[in-house]
Amino acid sequence: MRKTGNMENQRRSVTIRDVAETAGVSVSTVSRVLNGKVDVAKETKNHILSIIDDLGYSTNLAARSMRSQKKNLIGLIMPDIAYPFAIEVMKGVNRAIAESEFDLLVYTSGDVRKRGRVTSEQKYITLLAKSISDGVIVVAPVASEYNIDKPIVSIDPVMSHPNYPSVHATNYEGSRAAMEYLIGLGHKRIGFINGRTELESANRRLSGYRDALKKNGIPIKEELIASGDYTTETGVKCGRQLLSLKNRPTAIFASNDQMAMGVYQVAEEMGLRIPEDFSLVGFDNISESKYLGLTTVDQFISEQGYGAMQMLIQIINEVPLEKQTLKVQTQLVVRSSCREYHES
Amino acid sequence: MRKTGNMENQRRSVTIRDVAETAGVSVSTVSRVLNGKVDVAKETKNHILSIIDDLGYSTNLAARSMRSQKKNLIGLIMPDIAYPFAIEVMKGVNRAIAESEFDLLVYTSGDVRKRGRVTSEQKYITLLAKSISDGVIVVAPVASEYNIDKPIVSIDPVMSHPNYPSVHATNYEGSRAAMEYLIGLGHKRIGFINGRTELESANRRLSGYRDALKKNGIPIKEELIASGDYTTETGVKCGRQLLSLKNRPTAIFASNDQMAMGVYQVAEEMGLRIPEDFSLVGFDNISESKYLGLTTVDQFISEQGYGAMQMLIQIINEVPLEKQTLKVQTQLVVRSSCREYHES
DNA sequence: TCATATAACGTTGCCGGTATCATTACCGGT
DNA sequence: ACCGGTAATGATACCGGCAACGTTATATGA
Numbered sequence: 001m002r003k004t005g006n007m008e009n010q011r012r013s014v015t016i017r018d019v020a021e022t023a024g025v026s027v028s029t030v031s032r033v034l035n036g037k038v039d040v041a042k043e044t045k046n047h048i049l050s051i052i053d054d055l056g057y058s059t060n061l062a063a064r065s066m067r068s069q070k071k072n073l074i075g076l077i078m079p080d081i082a083y084p085f086a087i088e089v090m091k092g093v094n095r096a097i098a099e100s101e102f103d104l105l106v107y108t109s110g111d112v113r114k115r116g117r118v119t120s121e122q123k124y125i126t127l128l129a130k131s132i133s134d135g136v137i138v139v140a141p142v143a144s145e146y147n148i149d150k151p152i153v154s155i156d157p158v159m160s161h162p163n164y165p166s167v168h169a170t171n172y173e174g175s176r177a178a179m180e181y182l183i184g185l186g187h188k189r190i191g192f193i194n195g196r197t198e199l200e201s202a203n204r205r206l207s208g209y210r211d212a213l214k215k216n217g218i219p220i221k222e223e224l225i226a227s228g229d230y231t232t233e234t235g236v237k238c239g240r241q242l243l244s245l246k247n248r249p250t251a252i253f254a255s256n257d258q259m260a261m262g263v264y265q266v267a268e269e270m271g272l273r274i275p276e277d278f279s280l281v282g283f284d285n286i287s288e289s290k291y292l293g294l295t296t297v298d299q300f301i302s303e304q305g306y307g308a309m310q311m312l313i314q315i316i317n318e319v320p321l322e323k324q325t326l327k328v329q330t331q332l333v334v335r336s337s338c339r340e341y342h343e344s
Numbered sequence: 345m346r347k348t349g350n351m352e353n354q355r356r357s358v359t360i361r362d363v364a365e366t367a368g369v370s371v372s373t374v375s376r377v378l379n380g381k382v383d384v385a386k387e388t389k390n391h392i393l394s395i396i397d398d399l400g401y402s403t404n405l406a407a408r409s410m411r412s413q414k415k416n417l418i419g420l421i422m423p424d425i426a427y428p429f430a431i432e433v434m435k436g437v438n439r440a441i442a443e444s445e446f447d448l449l450v451y452t453s454g455d456v457r458k459r460g461r462v463t464s465e466q467k468y469i470t471l472l473a474k475s476i477s478d479g480v481i482v483v484a485p486v487a488s489e490y491n492i493d494k495p496i497v498s499i500d501p502v503m504s505h506p507n508y509p510s511v512h513a514t515n516y517e518g519s520r521a522a523m524e525y526l527i528g529l530g531h532k533r534i535g536f537i538n539g540r541t542e543l544e545s546a547n548r549r550l551s552g553y554r555d556a557l558k559k560n561g562i563p564i565k566e567e568l569i570a571s572g573d574y575t576t577e578t579g580v581k582c583g584r585q586l587l588s589l590k591n592r593p594t595a596i597f598a599s600n601d602q603m604a605m606g607v608y609q610v611a612e613e614m615g616l617r618i619p620e621d622f623s624l625v626g627f628d629n630i631s632e633s634k635y636l637g638l639t640t641v642d643q644f645i646s647e648q649g650y651g652a653m654q655m656l657i658q659i660i661n662e663v664p665l666e667k668q669t670l671k672v673q674t675q676l677v678v679r680s681s682c683r684e685y686h687e688s
Numbered sequence: 689t690c691a692t693a694t695a696a697c698g699t700t701g702c703c704g705g706t707a708t709c710a711t712t713a714c715c716g717g718t
Numbered sequence: 719a720c721c722g723g724t725a726a727t728g729a730t731a732c733c734g735g736c737a738a739c740g741t742t743a744t745a746t747g748a
Contacts, residue, residue: 291635
């Protein structure tokens with residue numbers, strides 16, 4: 001029973017020593033009971049357990065972490081926690097966690113802009129990994145080298161690094177598929193909204209865009225490529241930019257669904273209808289897209305989280321990985337945000 | 345540069361001692377530099393900082409936690425991480441975190457069914473709280489007493505406990521509002537899908553249902569009350585149960601949106617249209633509801649998370665709370681899932 | 689009967705930090 | 719030359735667990 005603000009009272013919490021004293025045994029004996037070792041008489045064991053219950057003792061994670069190797073804890077590090085991609089990853093990781101012996105600790109500093117990017121990322125990875133977990137999964141990491149002796153798996157990294165296992169979607173192929181679809185519908189003037197350029201995913205999607213146009217003999221116009229950063233706000237900004245062109249694009253390919261949602265907003269603002277006035281394709285297939293009727297490239301984010309977690313568990317258990325890189329296949333999901341275009 | 349599976353190599357990670365040795369100073373000096381204390385010559389400080397950079401040292405969270413009081417870390421404990429309520433709470437907490445000096449650690453064991461409920465909850469609260477955080481927020485906790493000397497704030501607890509600060513919505517009022525709305529539309533035969541009965545929120549919503557009927561002179565029929573547990577699956581189950589009654593209800597009040605989504609599924613299955621064949625009201629206003637056009641009671645979940653975090657920060661900073669309980673007002677959001685009913 | 693095995697428990701050192709106190713060096717003032 | 723004060727740094731005692739090792743007591747076997 002805690003009262004607010006009685007800090008001078010500083011009631012030390014119950015330690016293993018208190019338990020030992022109360023039970024009239026040594027610290028080690030209590031420790032053995034806690035860790036389920038065999039060298040304890042059944043009587044003593046039960047006695048200690050009841051004392052533990054009485055005192056409400058529970059082990060101190062920090063102290064334990066310092067001594068023992070296995071922590072049964074996985075760290076998941078994300079730049080931000082409150083956007084659809086992160087949430088989907090969490091769901092997948094969570095599913096794998098539920099099937100495993102591990103628990104999950106999700107770490108975030110709340111907002112990227114709060115601190116320098118690479119520094120904080122490295123700092124917290126090390127913090128979590130070295131300190132209290134058996135390994136970490138990093139989402140959209142920017143750094144490419146870490147000095148930790150703990151397993152790391154990254155999702156959607158800056159660059160596929162041969163030394164670190166990573167998971168990513170077939171971004172290029174997905175992008176190509178979306179473009180081929182639009183081109184197949186007769187679109188030639190297709191706007192593109194780019195993502196965070198420091199991430200490999202964004203670059204590959206852009207390449208897909210460019211290559212598809214090239215392959216189909218459509219000239220690439222730089223004015224049709226707007227630079228966003230995967231957030232809804234830049235989706236709005238870029239949407240406005242593209243739709244305000246004197247010669248408006250007949251279709252827009254937003255390199256993720258969140259930005260596509262921004263484009264929906266702009267369309268409403270400007271009184272344009274989708275797909276009547278222009279077609280729209282996204283990338284990700286987040287849960288909202290279904291309701292919006294957005295045609296998009298599913299990259300099975302949750303599967304990526306699940307896969308990353310499984311790879312991590314393998315590494316922890318020292319089972320060699322077949323491949324350092326897990327590629328999750330993308331798939332075009334056709335809904336109602338596109339339609340054929342015929343030149344007038 | 346880590347290679348997979350060289351565990352026997354066991355390269356010890358860089359400790360503060362290594363830094364001290366390399367820099368030719370004492371451990372304490374390094375510690376002072378790390379913690380930004382003033383008593384260090386600028387020269388020494390820079391020297392040490394560069395060594396730290398060279399060696400790639402970073403502090404061990406576990407070790408630090410054991411000695412220092414302030415950890416600048418908040419723990420958020422949830423039974424499960426992958427359902428809309430939890431996600432909304434996280435968003436709110438995250439927002440408060442971003443504005444503060446604290447970082448966030450979200451803890452979950454992946455699946456409630458993995459372990460005994462109360463036991464594991466207590467275990468992990470203590471683990472996180474005693475060990476590495478300054479305080480914790482617990483979502484939908486089942487236990488009512490904890491033996492920790494760290495601040496705890498709970499969201500949607502089993503029972504409002506006078507000794508623990510908690511946050512919850514005005515569940516009763518919200519439920520009443522939804523019911524008055526349905527009754528106002530002319531509905532008399534209203535089905536109710538109950539939530540997790542061990543939670544206070546569920547009981548209050550049920551009370552609201554009962555009282556509203558009573559106040560309006562409508563007899564309560566127990567066959568119209570189905571018992572779910574806030575999951576979509578039980579929404580489906582209960583929806584089927586209610587809609588299969590020989591005398592079908594003209595409206596259903598699902599005590600949360602997830603279960604309402606289950607009812608949508610059932611409606612589709614059975615070829616029933618909403619609101620033409622029956623009206624539907626939910627509770628929560630999760631993000632999906634907007635797209636479904638579900639009329640629901642907004643309980644501003646994200647605000648609850650935000651508020652809980654602010655209370656926690658206050659307690660940590662030993663600012664007395666005005667009230668131990670933060671009530672977040674609910675609000676009926678009318679969309680398109682209901683319509684008037686006239687007896688034939 | 690005695691030697692040895694083994695069960696049961698105690699002692700102790702260590703992990704990687706932080707906090708406190710002690711120490712040193714250097715300064716100006718008298 | 720001596721003193722006192724202060725800035726900079728060092729030495730050391732913890733923190734709360736875990737594990738190796740040491741010590742008993744009892745059982746087992748010859």
